Amino acid sequence: MNGDGRFDLIVVGAGMAGVAAANKSAAAGWKTAIVDDLPFGGTCALRGCDPKKILRRAAEVVESARLMSGKGIAPGSLSVDWGALMRHKHGFTDPAPHDVEQSLKRNGVTTTHGTTQFAAPDAVAIDGKAVTARHVLIATGARPRTLAFPGSHHVIDSTAFMELEQLPGRLLFVGGGFISFEFAHLAARSGSSPLIVDHGTQPLKAFDPDLVNLLLERGAADGIRVRTATSISSIEPSSRGYRVQLDHAGQREFIEVARCGSGIRPRPAQSHCGGCRVHRAGRDGHATPAEHEQSRGLRRGRRRRYRGHAADSHRGRRREGRRIEHDQVGDGHARLHGYSHRRVHPARTRPSGHAGE
Template sequence: MSESYDLLVIGAGMAGSAAASKCAAAGWRVAIVDALPYGGTCALRGCDPKKILRRGAEIIDDARLMRGKGIDAGDLSINWSELMKHKHGFTDPVPQNMEDGLRDQGVQTLHGTASFTGPNQVLVSGTTYEAAKVLIATGATPRPLDFPGEEHLIDSTDFLDLESLPPRIVFVGGGFVSFEFAHIAARAGSSPVIVDRGARPLKSFDADLVELLVERGAGAGVQVQSRTSITRVEKAGAVYRIHLDRGGTPAVLDADLVVHGAGRVPDLARLDLEKARVAYGKRGVAVADHLQSTTNPDVYAAGDSADTPGMPLTPVAVFEAKVAASNMLKSGSTAPDYAAIPTAVFTIPELVRIGMLEHEARDAGLDVDVRYNDTSGWYSNYRIGETAGATKILVDKATDRIVGAHLFGSGYAELANTISVAMKHGLTTRQLKSATAAYPSTGSDLGSMI
């Protein structure tokens, strides 16, 4: 049995759903398939549930910061099971709501593992589907680890479904997942340790601000062990014994839970891409600038599935999918615009980057004015009792335009959105300063930062 579609989307996350909706609205016959519940990583197993759990941690942290300043925090604590129930109140309805929404738009919703059987043929649960175009939007999966005992680790999906939080947690890897979850766990009463093999964690962020984040996290109970590799993990009863190598010196660390936070890779293994004559590598499907496969013109890819310059962020995946859909509909060759996209590590406080790092700006031949501010004593931080905060804005002296913005502080992820718009549309710092902001607000600090 075979069915035919104008477009078959593999992956029912935010990106795949966006492309399916766009093409269905244009009158195409569209189907979408996923082996997991509809909604994807961000809504179900990543960004959104993580931020709900972070809210509990924020409340604890905010109360502690105001201790002795009029607030008696007392025995304020997180009830993990109730917080998790609150999270499920958001995530549980998502799959059905998303599937219903797609069906209302005329999209055929399929369930099962998809694999190519030919350039335009995809097998799902025993049925072969023909498609004039196929979009691969399968996202990413935890990176395979290379030490004995890696099977004892849980991943981010498992962490976001924990019924209870154990007292000692080790996070493997110094990236987003480890830092965000460790900051939540510390405020929830656990003692988290981040083990990172690199010289410093969060390597894609400004080094000076990362140092401030590590220091602030240490004060909240988040320990970071850099230049440390895991050689093996053993289970000893209810405890996990983690064997470490610290620059040639062996060490042992015991934990009640070990969490994989050492990065993700494109989730392509089950697709049988060779049968579709689709080239791919470690970074995903090989695509041209307009997201079309370099070896099969009927296949497109977006998000973490595609080897593009875009950051592994849900908003990036969504606009890539929309661009891919537009190119399929119009036989176009439009490339996504990756300029001035903010990325944030939602620790407490958060760490944000937009645009270039200092060395990148100088390597590009720009003469930049580095405008650094220690904002820890500014009113917006004093008001909430926060003692950590800094910003570093890189301004091209020739144009007076911001080419890089690096922020560490409470509420700075929201401030980053204003900077992103300014960078994307070429506003100068003089133009930004000419705007009158609502005062006193964190946003009103922007004029002083630049």
């Protein structure tokens, strides 16, 4: 690692959370270092939110044209060129690690690459070399979930899915979470036939059941099949791709798919520590990502906190015949007493009628 002496802060993990913490600490005058064994930028910039939005945009164009068929637009042979789309995505993601690292260096943060372990209460070993620090922040995110059935090593994760040079014609997604549904809808509009297998009776359990049912109906119309209360017992290679054994209500079934994919779990985070005191940031002492369920709880708390305020404001203004233009309800939209409310960022206001995301 470049730099001499004891650091005030070492950040383990160069994703958006770790980069933000390192930049703020350096700006406050702390001697700060950041380390990762993966390219700088993290999940959001390299293998999550940003590249997914690029892929999703292609599917949106195809879907928009289909919805306008017979209304002035002739979709014709409009389709997604998966290979060209991947090259377009790489145009955004490939420069990101270098740009992120150079930005950190300009802000006075020492950057390094390697696997990190705690060597002492005030030291970490980066590829075996000890470095001391007053504080260590673990911001290492998540890694693919380990599946417990024979042949699970044939399953790819979300990162590998977004690196596929060719999109398989038949895809199986393991688990009924939002990542599976996002990719399934993207794949369906790109010409693939996706199947989602969920061991629970209701997919997307963290979301409103009525909205989920609408999504399932719409997905079925687009060729997305969903099997609930179904588990996978094994996966093995076959002449057509992979042979998957499904179990449902005591019945066994075999299907053929070209590729299988799954989700993520907390990443053990290069943070092995013998005898040192670590502030536990999540399950098993590892730093956990902001999972949807945790985020949803926060949003619910905000919603409860603001509902009373919004309702009181509504009652106070109703006598004056005014419409409430904003509140800050957690999900960005709400209807109270028949009035439409919009969230407005405290630092700016949108023109009337502008719909935020």
